[in-house]
Amino acid sequence: MPLPPVLRLVVRNFRASIDPITLLVMFGQPAFLIVILGTMFNQLIPSVGSSGSYIAFLVPGMIASQMITGAVLAGRTFWLDRRWSMVEQIFSGPFRRSEYLAALLLTTLLFALVGVGLLSLIALPLIGLPGLSPGELLVILGTIALGATFFGGLLIAIGSRIRSANLYFTIQSLLQYFLIFISTVYYPVSANTPLALRVVVYANPLTYAANTVRAAFTHSFGPSDLIAGVVLGALAIVAFFLAVASFRRLSFGPVQ
Amino acid sequence: MSVEENLRLYAFLWGIPREVAKARTEEMLELFELGEKRRMRPWGLSGGERRRFQVARELMHDMELLFLDEPTVGLDALTRTRILDYLAARARQGLTIVFTTHILHEADRLCQRIGVMSDGHLVTVGSPEEIKRAYRGARNVEAEFGRPLTREEAASLRELLAREGEEFALVEAHDDLVIFRARNAEALVADVAIWSRDHALEIERIAVEEATLEDAFVRLVSEPRPVFLPSSEVD
Numbered sequence: 080m081p082l083p084p085v086l087r088l089v090v091r092n093f094r095a096s097i098d099p100i101t102l103l104v105m106f107g108q109p110a111f112l113i114v115i116l117g118t119m120f121n122q123l124i125p126s127v128g129s130s131g132s133y134i135a136f137l138v139p140g141m142i143a144s145q146m147i148t149g150a151v152l153a154g155r156t157f158w159l160d161r162r163w164s165m166v167e168q169i170f171s172g173p174f175r176r177s178e179y180l181a182a183l184l185l186t187t188l189l190f191a192l193v194g195v196g197l198l199s200l201i202a203l204p205l206i207g208l209p210g211l212s213p214g215e216l217l218v219i220l221g222t223i224a225l226g227a228t229f230f231g232g233l234l235i236a237i238g239s240r241i242r243s244a245n246l247y248f249t250i251q252s253l254l255q256y257f258l259i260f261i262s263t264v265y266y267p268v269s270a271n272t273p274l275a276l277r278v279v280v281y282a283n284p285l286t287y288a289a290n291t292v293r294a295a296f297t298h299s300f301g302p303s304d305l306i307a308g309v310v311l312g313a314l315a316i317v318a319f320f321l322a323v324a325s326f327r328r329l330s331f332g333p334v335q
Numbered sequence: 336m337s338v339e340e341n342l343r344l345y346a347f348l349w350g351i352p353r354e355v356a357k358a359r360t361e362e363m364l365e366l367f368e369l370g371e372k373r374r375m376r377p378w379g380l381s382g383g384e385r386r387r388f389q390v391a392r393e394l395m396h397d398m399e400l401l402f403l404d405e406p407t408v409g410l411d412a413l414t415r416t417r418i419l420d421y422l423a424a425r426a427r428q429g430l431t432i433v434f435t436t437h438i439l440h441e442a443d444r445l446c447q448r449i450g451v452m453s454d455g456h457l458v459t460v461g462s463p464e465e466i467k468r469a470y471r472g473a474r475n476v477e478a479e480f481g482r483p484l485t486r487e488e489a490a491s492l493r494e495l496l497a498r499e500g501e502e503f504a505l506v507e508a509h510d511d512l513v514i515f516r517a518r519n520a521e522a523l524v525a526d527v528a529i530w531s532r533d534h535a536l537e538i539e540r541i542a543v544e545e546a547t548l549e550d551a552f553v554r555l556v557s558e559p560r561p562v563f564l565p566s567s568e569v570d
Contacts, residue, residue, distance in 0.1 A: 081350030081351075081352075082350075087347060087348055087350065088348070090347070091344060091347070091348055094336065094340075094344060095336060095344060169348075172348060172349060173348075173349060173350065
């Protein structure tokens with residue numbers, strides 16, 4: 080009994096498009112940042128809000144940022160499929176566009192969860208077990224899922240409209256860099272933060288995801304986290320439909 | 336992923352059961368002479384090997400219709416023959432193959448129906464024999480007589496051929512051998528047979544060059560307007 084088409088495509092995405100070096104860089108970089116950046120800044124920053132140490136502040140943020148890593152890997156898979164005409168080959172097989180798109184989004188989510196798992200393995204010995212309740216664990220996973228759908232959908236929508244690999248990967252790198260740095264992944268935002276920067280940081284969905292995951296780690300959920308979850312959910316739905324619309328108009332043929 | 340893993344993954348994508356996929360992978364690796372390259376990455380293969388790998392991959396699953404775009408380009412004669420034989424066998428088993436090629440003798444050998452494209456237009460559809468018959472050009476006829484022809488006999492034969500032959504040209508004539516070209520080669524063979532009987536000349540051997548699809552194609556695409564075979568139907 081063969082697996083359903085979407086799952087077959089997910090397996091294929093994992094096996095065919097991602098090489099070990101890419102995985103090592105994509106997942107190794109955040110782990111490296113936690114160990115090095117966390118340890119170094121821990122010496123300079125005595126405590127950050129309710130998180131306590133800087134490294135305890137950094138880890139939930141980095142875990143939240145895995146939704147972008149997952150999206151980047153799925154976007155890369157999609158673009159490489161376009162570049163090597165695999166999209167056409169897949170559609171000439173027993174797959175529909177909707178199945179391919181669903182598989183890409185599921186791949187984004189699974190990549191993100193793999194990233195969360197790996198980071199947890201590396202980071203938890205440094206900060207200790209946060210003692211999450213099942214509800215808090217569910218909130219973290221839900222936030223990662225919504226964020227992965229949002230960023231995955233966004234990158235697929237962009238990737239569908241662009242016909243140049245250079246342009247796509249430049250936009251993807253810029254977006255990844257911009258979203259992670261102008262968020263609360265690495266540093267908190269307070270009343271002392273310049274207003275313009277605060278506006279940009281709070282316009283970034285990753286900020287909400289990082290704050291929600293952090294709140295779960297510090298057992299300090301509040302109404303603002305619920306609102307953040309709703310906003311992230313709404314953005315995920317918008318990005319999903321954006322991806323569907325772009326994907327419907329996806330033009331085949333050679334890309335640069 | 337290696338060549339073998341690629342083939343297996345392709346079968347997996349098509350939902351082929353694991354055991355069937357395993358057996359078919361071995362069959363394809365052997366058929367396309369990729370057994371020694373099974374552990375290599377596809378981009379490490381030579382151009383011809385990559386071509387073979389691509390065709391092998393497409394044949395990993397069962398299908399009713401297969402499109403192949405010049406699958407034998409860049410392959411050596413032996414491999415080409417193996418692949419064409421395999422495709423012919425699959426076609427006999429019921430697989431419909433749409434095969435695009437510039438190598439016309441391959442089309443002649445493999446195809447039951449041929450569509451000829453010129454300048455983006457379908458100019459004819461038919462069996463290889465229909466197309467060759469309808470669009471064949473002048474072909475060589477080689478006639479060898481039981482004894483050398485006299486000067487008068489040679490002149491008489493030349494006059495007959497020039498009168499009856501379409502697009503006639505005398506290629507060679509000496510002693511007992513006459514080689515000429517004509518579009519209506521078969522009709523002229525009959526004329527030569529009657530003429531030789533009338534002149535009490537025995538024909539040792541007479542052979543008509545076989546019409547090729549290539550000749551027919553050249554005539555076909557040089558026609559000023561599209562021509563359709565009356566016996567063909569374009570579905």
